[in-house]
Amino acid sequence: MRLIHLGAFYSPSGPMIETVETDTELCFRGRPCKMRAPKTMPAQPAVRSLIYRGVRYSG
Numbered sequence: 852m853r854l855i856h857l858g859a860f861y862s863p864s865g866p867m868i869e870t871v872e873t874d875t876e877l878c879f880r881g882r883p884c885k886m887r888a889p890k891t892m893p894a895q896p897a898v899r900s901l902i903y904r905g906v907r908y909s910g
Contacts, residue, residue, distance in 0.1 A: 868893060
């Protein structure tokens with residue numbers, strides 16, 4: 852999938868998640884649509900070490 856923001860094209864960096872349509876009906880900008888839910892819950896990433904302004908912490 853190619854996306855565009857302020858005239859610049861880019862591709863999403865995250866993995867694509869398969870979804871299934873649910874029975875829940877929603878209304879967005881006056882148009883009805885069905886809600887979609889993930890087919891399987893994505894695996895949680897391993898705990899990683901992060902750095903913010905030079906301070907290391909785990910997320």
